[in-house]
Amino acid sequence: MLDGKKVLLIVSGGIAAYKSPDLVRRLRKQGAAVRCVMTESAKQFVTPLALGAVSEDKVYDNLFSLTDEHEMGHIQLSRDADVLLVAPATANIMAKMAHGEADNLATTVLLATDKPVLAAPAMNVRMWEHQATQANIATLTARGIAMIGPDEGDMACGEYGMGRMVEPEDIVIALQRFFGSAQPLAGKHALVTSGPTYEPIDPVRYIANRSSGKQGHAIAEALAGLGATTTLVSGPTQLPDPAGVNVVNVESAAQMLAACTAALPADIAVCAAAVCDWRADDQASEKLKKSPGDTPPPLQLTENPDILATLSAAGETRPDLVIGFAAETENVIDNAKAKLARKRCDWIIANDVSPETGTFAGDTNTVHLITQQGSEDWPAMSKTRVGAQLAQRIADTLVPEKEAADGAK
Ligand code: C5P
DSSP: OOTTOEEEEEEOSSGGGGGHHHHHHHHHHTTOEEEEEEOTGGGGTSOHHHHHHHHTSOEEOOTTOHHHHHHTOHHHHHHSSSEEEEEEEOHHHHHHHHTTOOSSHHHHHHHHOOSOEEEEEOOOHHHHHSHHHHHHHHHHHHTTOEEOOOEEEEOTTSOEEEEEOOOHHHHHHHHHHHHOOOOTTTTOEEEEEESBOOEESSSSOEEOOOOOSHHHHHHHHHHHHTTOEEEEEEOSOSOOOOTTOEEEEOOSHHHHHHHHHHHOOOSEEEEOOBOOSEEESSOOSSOOOOOTTOOOOOOOEEEOOOHHHHHHTOGGGOOSEEEEEEEESSSHHHHHHHHHHHHTOSEEEEEEOOGGGOTTTSSEEOEEEEETTEEEEOOSEEHHHHHHHHHHHHHHHHSOHHHHHHHHO
8 A cells, every 4th residue: 555655764762763674664565665764862772784674775874974965965865755754753853853953864854854744752651741742742743744643551661651652563554544545435424432431320420341442443543544434432531532533422321322323324333332231220410428337329220222233223224334342251253143143233343351361451452353254363463453454344345346446546
């Protein structure tokens, strides 16, 4: 999908630079030509020799090299690409970009370019959260620089939080979306549910579950990336709204069902939300009081509506393709096949969510695609990648090849 695209990869000096050769390799595998520019500090983490070997091109690092300036020149370097990708983008290089500094080859190229720039931030969580960094990001975003990530997770420094560079495979997806030539789902409406639901007991307490919403959000973003008009009905999550998606925020299962029904008609429905199976039978209008010696109040539960089953049985407004999830901790495939039949949906994405898999709050997922025809095992991959692969599969199924090709023109 990146055939013939020229990427100028600017590598700045963060620990995530050790992933740059992998990024170059993956971009080239998609057909892109990659030329690298490095800062001095990037060379502490990855060598010019390594980047030169994987890019099969000269690596540029010196603003004052007589030969480089004679042969290529920093202005030409900045104009000779289709896109500039800063990965990793440290807090330092983004501060320099925001202030228009040009104190080395990388920053000079970034100031001299008239080409689109994408940046994949990578830094410690405190540096990411610092007001200075956030102000610089706001400045750069307002100037049209597209941010890829960052992700949340374990950091090289031992801390945990926002600031990890998005994995190379997901940076490749972001670039593919950026070039977005293929929009096979243009004209289609996709409805996606995501996140947990909160079921109130009284005005302060609720029943919920551990869903992060990462998988559902990634699917919505991927469907929008393929051109679908996408409605994401989301329970409460910590995630930013995915780019290019209409987000409807809800709390309870009843609200989620109402929002989904209101969003119909749709061509595609993907129910990735972890909807609470039960809600409190009787929601107290005042906070339940606790007095010493009292027996705990009884909690009567009643079953919630099944959104996936309702959409699958929506008669004339039934989406052409209804996809559900099956989060299982045992007999994953068999239970998922039974669920496909019970809910009358078209496909089920089955995943093992036993605690040892780390699927729930994690960034990766190992899934199986169950259709009427059988089941397919997908290798472990990022939730972004699962979203991209599922969206592509949906497009391949719903849109005949010729139409997809016409849409790409
Ligand atoms: O029955 P179970 O909760 O295991 O089914 C999971 C699938 O059904 C998921 O796709 C989930 O989004 C959907 N679901 C729903 N409404 C419910 C319960 C589950 O849409 N009340």
